[in-house]
Amino acid sequence: MRIRLVENEPATTWNLTNPREYGFYSNVNPQVDHPRWSQASERRLGEFFKRKTLMFNGYGEQVAGMYGGMDLKKFH
Amino acid sequence: MNILLRGRAAKPIAFLLCLVPLALLAARVLLGALGANPVEAVTHFTGDWTLRFLLATLAITPARRLLEWPDLIRFRRMLGLWAFFYGTLHLATWVCLDKFFDPADMWADVTKRRFITMGMAGFALMVPLAITSTSGWIRRLGKRWRLLHRLAYLSAAAGVVHYWWLVKSDVRAPLLYGVVLATLLGARLMRRDVRPA
Numbered sequence: 001m002r003i004r005l006v007e008n009e010p011a012t013t014w015n016l017t018n019p020r021e022y023g024f025y026s027n028v029n030p031q032v033d034h035p036r037w038s039q040a041s042e043r044r045l046g047e048f049f050k051r052k053t054l055m056f057n058g059y060g061e062q063v064a065g066m067y068g069g070m071d072l073k074k075f076h
Numbered sequence: 077m078n079i080l081l082r083g084r085a086a087k088p089i090a091f092l093l094c095l096v097p098l099a100l101l102a103a104r105v106l107l108g109a110l111g112a113n114p115v116e117a118v119t120h121f122t123g124d125w126t127l128r129f130l131l132a133t134l135a136i137t138p139a140r141r142l143l144e145w146p147d148l149i150r151f152r153r154m155l156g157l158w159a160f161f162y163g164t165l166h167l168a169t170w171v172c173l174d175k176f177f178d179p180a181d182m183w184a185d186v187t188k189r190r191f192i193t194m195g196m197a198g199f200a201l202m203v204p205l206a207i208t209s210t211s212g213w214i215r216r217l218g219k220r221w222r223l224l225h226r227l228a229y230l231s232a233a234a235g236v237v238h239y240w241w242l243v244k245s246d247v248r249a250p251l252l253y254g255v256v257l258a259t260l261l262g263a264r265l266m267r268r269d270v271r272p273a
Contacts, residue, residue, distance in 0.1 A: 017245040
């Protein structure tokens with residue numbers, strides 16, 4: 001086994017079979033729709049009613065910095 | 077066999093058989109056996125059975141000829157109405173459990189996502205067919221009834237495309253439905269070709 005650090009995102013089954021749907025940074029931005037559904041609300045496990053999905057899944061304080069400088073409409 | 081189809085018990089038995097998927101679904105709901113995403117499981121289950129009943133309805137005409145069981149016709153309306161029943165459950169699952177009756181959310185889904193648009197079209201096409209399925213309407217519409225009920229072909233096609241567009245990348249299941257539909261519709265064309273002039 002070996003580990004290589006590569007310049008570009010490697011091709012995987014996901015992004016090969018459906019490049020339209022798999023942005024690497026998907027689902028941190030509830031204001032952007034997934035091609036087949038809205039990400040604006042979610043049903044948590046064990047709950048019946050949906051609630052509004054929070055930006056960065058509610059971890060904005062901790063992780064927003066990691067997305068600094070990125071266009072979260074494009075790299076949703 | 078055709079004699080059996082003519083029997084008095086045939087229709088009630090067929091009716092009960094058509095209830096089996098609903099009973100299975102109810103059992104899964106009551107047992108909590110719907111898995112991690114119950115709403116999705118109900119949606120997929122009812123959607124699958126809508127398509128199956130639509131295809132079964134469209135299979136009646138070719139099957140009557142192929143098997144020489146003309147009395148199969150007695151079951152066509154029932155199968156079609158069960159397709160409408162399961163389609164209604166499918167739509168109701170989306171309206172009540174997925175969208176929680178939110179008109180804005182529903183409208184956004186219908187206009188933004190082509191697979192929802194197509195599913196909605198497939199359902200809408202079934203509505204006039206269900207309404208005009210009664211003997212009174214068949215009589216009143218006369219020849220136009222047959223023409224109108226060809227919408228069933230379009231509805232089934234919309235159902236298959238709806239399924240095709242919603243899967244991520246594994247199109248095997250919608251492909252299977254599509255092949256069955258194409259075969260059933262193709263059987264009708266073949267029939268027309270061999271008819272003597």
